[in-house]
Amino acid sequence: MSSLERSDVARLAALARIDMTDQDLDRMAGQLSAIVDAVAKVAEVADSDVVATSHPIPMANIHREDVVRLSLTQEQALSAAPASEDGRFRVPQILGEEA
Amino acid sequence: MTDWNNAGEIIRATAAQMADAMAAGHVTSVQLTQAHLDRIGAVDGAVHAFLHVDAEGALATAASVDADRAGGKALPALAGVPIALKDLLVTKGLPTTSGSKILEGWIPPYDATVTRKIREARMPILGKTNLDEFAMGSSTEHSGYGPTHNPWDLERIPGGSGGGSSAALAAWESPLAVGSDTGGSIRQPASFTGTVGVKPTYGGVSRYGAIALASSLDQLGPCGRTVLDTAMLHEVMGGHDEMDATSLNEPVPAVVAAAREGARGDLTGMRIGVVKELRGDGNFANGDFATGEPGDDAGGYQPGVKQRFQESLDKLRDAGAEIVEVSCPNFQYALAAYYLILPAEASSNLAKFDSVRFGLRVETGTVERTMAATRAAGFGDEVKRRIVLGTYALSAGFYDAYYGSAQKVRTLIQQDFAAAFELADVLVSPTTPTTPFKLGERIDDPLAMYLNDVATIPANLAGIPGMSLPSGVAPEDGLPTGFQILAPAREDARLYRVGAALEAALVAEWGGSLMDQAPTLEIDTAEARA
Numbered sequence: 001m002s003s004l005e006r007s008d009v010a011r012l013a014a015l016a017r018i019d020m021t022d023q024d025l026d027r028m029a030g031q032l033s034a035i036v037d038a039v040a041k042v043a044e045v046a047d048s049d050v051v052a053t054s055h056p057i058p059m060a061n062i063h064r065e066d067v068v069r070l071s072l073t074q075e076q077a078l079s080a081a082p083a084s085e086d087g088r089f090r091v092p093q094i095l096g097e098e099a
Numbered sequence: 100m101t102d103w104n105n106a107g108e109i110i111r112a113t114a115a116q117m118a119d120a121m122a123a124g125h126v127t128s129v130q131l132t133q134a135h136l137d138r139i140g141a142v143d144g145a146v147h148a149f150l151h152v153d154a155e156g157a158l159a160t161a162a163s164v165d166a167d168r169a170g171g172k173a174l175p176a177l178a179g180v181p182i183a184l185k186d187l188l189v190t191k192g193l194p195t196t197s198g199s200k201i202l203e204g205w206i207p208p209y210d211a212t213v214t215r216k217i218r219e220a221r222m223p224i225l226g227k228t229n230l231d232e233f234a235m236g237s238s239t240e241h242s243g244y245g246p247t248h249n250p251w252d253l254e255r256i257p258g259g260s261g262g263g264s265s266a267a268l269a270a271w272e273s274p275l276a277v278g279s280d281t282g283g284s285i286r287q288p289a290s291f292t293g294t295v296g297v298k299p300t301y302g303g304v305s306r307y308g309a310i311a312l313a314s315s316l317d318q319l320g321p322c323g324r325t326v327l328d329t330a331m332l333h334e335v336m337g338g339h340d341e342m343d344a345t346s347l348n349e350p351v352p353a354v355v356a357a358a359r360e361g362a363r364g365d366l367t368g369m370r371i372g373v374v375k376e377l378r379g380d381g382n383f384a385n386g387d388f389a390t391g392e393p394g395d396d397a398g399g400y401q402p403g404v405k406q407r408f409q410e411s412l413d414k415l416r417d418a419g420a421e422i423v424e425v426s427c428p429n430f431q432y433a434l435a436a437y438y439l440i441l442p443a444e445a446s447s448n449l450a451k452f453d454s455v456r457f458g459l460r461v462e463t464g465t466v467e468r469t470m471a472a473t474r475a476a477g478f479g480d481e482v483k484r485r486i487v488l489g490t491y492a493l494s495a496g497f498y499d500a501y502y503g504s505a506q507k508v509r510t511l512i513q514q515d516f517a518a519a520f521e522l523a524d525v526l527v528s529p530t531t532p533t534t535p536f537k538l539g540e541r542i543d544d545p546l547a548m549y550l551n552d553v554a555t556i557p558a559n560l561a562g563i564p565g566m567s568l569p570s571g572v573a574p575e576d577g578l579p580t581g582f583q584i585l586a587p588a589r590e591d592a593r594l595y596r597v598g599a600a601l602e603a604a605l606v607a608e609w610g611g612s613l614m615d616q617a618p619t620l621e622i623d624t625a626e627a628r629a
Contacts, residue, residue: 008491009487012487012490012491012494013483013487014471015490015494016446016474016487016490017453017467017470017471017474018471018474018475018478018483018486019471019472019474019475020475020483024483028484028487031484031545032484032487032488032491034545034546035438035488035545035546036488036491038434038435038438038546039435039436039438039439039501039505040435040500040501041432041435042432042435042436042439042501042504042505042507042508043500043504044432045429045432045507045508045511046503046504046505046507046508047507050507050510050511051507051510052503052506052507052509052510053506053507053509053510053513054315054506055315055345055562056301056315056316056509056513056559056560056561056562056588057300057302057345057347057562057588059344059345062341062344064341072208072209076208076209077208077456079206079208080205080206080207080208080456080457080458081455081456081457082454082455082457082458082459082460083460089455089456091455091466091469092462092464092465092466092469093464093465093466094465094466094467095465096464096465
């Protein structure tokens, strides 16, 4: 396992949809490398015969009847939207400027 | 003993005393609520425990409780006792930010299950308390709205992420508060402020409407100034909820009865296990996080923290408990596993802040560019760090080495706990290696900040319940130290029995609660103004 380069952080930030300035990338690369080096020690003990645990308490699927229940109204659901139109969330254009 | 006509005195009463005094007609909920609102007005400029105060709503609830009481109606046990809620609990009609600028001004259209239960318990909600942004931090310095200050020393941090809730208790701004604990965010601030905090068994309290950080680790819990008060709130909050798929379908443990039993001071037959690796003598807590090499002889633990821990053990032995030593060798990997699992889950949970349905929008061309600009402007540094780290841990090619290995460590930690609980009924340690540090001291060093949670994180990885209660003040700096108790899953009642027994013994020795030794703040703020 290796430390994170500046270009790795730029790629990850793009995947996570967070704009970062050059300054951000420099700072984050240093801090994240230190953290990644530290957490890499989990590999020391995690040999193949240890079962992975995703959840602390055993869980089972829960089912209910498929019936309509009282929930948020359309008005309530849209009440905090940055923009809405005709009872729907309004978003900026989806395709890039080049399209 | 309390003069119920004296506002300065009634805010220092316990929640249980407040409930009794209202039932006896010595005081009204409006008087109590107004006294706390006045206190918030007087000291919160210096403490900054609250992000939002709802005087109107709190007084309206109080007035309705007083009217029903006058009319002879039956009321819930804590009806009329004011409370503060950590600002990651959504509250219909009240601003909810989770400490983030990305949610500034958001008014949720629904209540969290715990919010609903607090309303049904008829408890006036004083307001929403400060936290590290999305509960990511150990000091509240990562709040988007400025840090909370520790009432014991305003130059120091109150702990985090729930520093606002614990500071509100320690400043007598509220007798009770709700917190959330993902890696210690209830227990560490309790330790740092001389108050009590409990992380219940995973699934014991509904997470519906609690803004998620790491869903397999998060648990809401009660905060109070005494073990009994904390137990009373626990019973209000707990119980099955079909709106949370991880909610345990079981009755709430009888924690109030356990606290009352424990307060009688007899722990005969109780086996108390001291966790060797968290005791604070030459272990990994101040050693090298990456290699596990031990640090100096003190193990990174402040001498006063160790001293108060030993004294508390003596009190438990005097109460009839048997003290044994247990070893949990895989705890040295807990921090590393935690800082993979948490960012991985957080990176997924925080994807919902996409500028479409609620919160901030920085419109910049396409929706994709708008999302990236919004998240850059709305999230703070620590949140960005953890989202990027989580994205990395989950990315193709690294998933098995990081997230997969961390999940295996989780199994090993659970096995350590299972073996330890064969030998002991509860496990104990200092809650934190040190007393609260100064504002700004660790803000630029994420790893140093993370190390503070070394003793609290294992419980979250295993889903077991834990409590922190005051064990005194460290002689070298006069700041509070905390005693942590851990129990097997579903055995939350054991925390309260042991905690109440220790509390009773310590209060008897101190001649009053630890909070009696806390600064009054009025004097401090008057001096600050002069």
